Amino acid sequence: MAERAEPLVRVRGEATLEVEPEIARLTVVVRAQDKNRRRTLERLTERQRSCRRLIDRYEEAVEDVGTSAVVITPELREGRAERVRAYHGAVRLRVTVRDFTVLGELVSRLADEEPVTVEGPSWELRPGSDAYRRAAEQAVQAALARARTYAGALGAEITGLVEIADTGLSHDTIHPPPVPFAFTAAVPGAAPESAPPPLDLEPHPIQVHASVEATFTLAPPQAL
CATH class of the missing domain: 3.30.110.170 (Protein of unknown function (DUF541), domain 1)
Known part of the structure; x- marks a missing residue:
């Protein structure tokens, strides 16, 4: 059986x-524009370096920085002839922050740079x-x-x-x-402003x- x-x-x-x-992620977009392609690249490179220097000041608070995209786009004039009006350049950085006590200050300072857009933070594990x-x-x-x-x-x-x-x-x-923070370049000859107040960013x-x-x-x- x-x-x-x-x-x-x-x-x-x-x-x-x-x-x-445990971490907060920011997306930082650096932009540049000029009628000349080479000058657009030079401006974009210098502004990216300036942005990285600012981020590097917060070395202990920042866990990782990486470039996720680079775009150079020609703007064509209207009409049959393919003539370029200007070149637009953009570099997208991904910033991972582990110390939330300085996050608001970092976001404010990044947004106060020359044509820079800051998106975030994205709260993650x-x-x-x-x-x-x-x-x-x-x-x-x-x-x-x-x-x-x-x-x-x-x-x-x-x-x-x-x-x-x-x-x-x-x-x-x-x-x-x-809701990105977008700021334009400072007016030449204008008096330098003090550091912007830090944003209050609660996890x-x-x-x-x-x-x-x-x-x-x-x-x-x-x-x-």
Whole structure:
């Protein structure tokens, strides 16, 4: 006579944590324009270097700086002849900041540079954040607790684990509305202004979600 298979219980466990962001990302766009392509490139290079020098002052607070895009676009005159009216150049920098205490000051100073656009901050977690591990552990515990509840309702006990699968692990990155800060170059001969006041940038908590599905074996219920 074939041995009766152990009954199974399949459950889902979920967990949501609210944690503080670990990094803030900024997008900084440096622009230049001239009728001559070479002068456009020279202006763009100098303004990019000036922007990098400013960022380098906050070396301890900045985790990473990278160039994500460079664009040089000719603006054509209207008409049949393809004559160039001007050349527009732009360099896009991605800045990752780990020290939020100077973030508002850094954003204000960047936005006060010559034609520069600043977008952000985007509040995020690092890819290897411990918050993901904690959320996954809580999701597993939630699945186990649910399985035990079902087993207890049947007068049975859990005897083993058959399978467990990760069905979702993510976090809600907080992206601000696209309201860039754009400033034009200072007027030649104008008196230099003092440093701009720092912006008050408050980090937003981030929700981390984890979900697992698990299958457990049960001892045959005595009451059935």
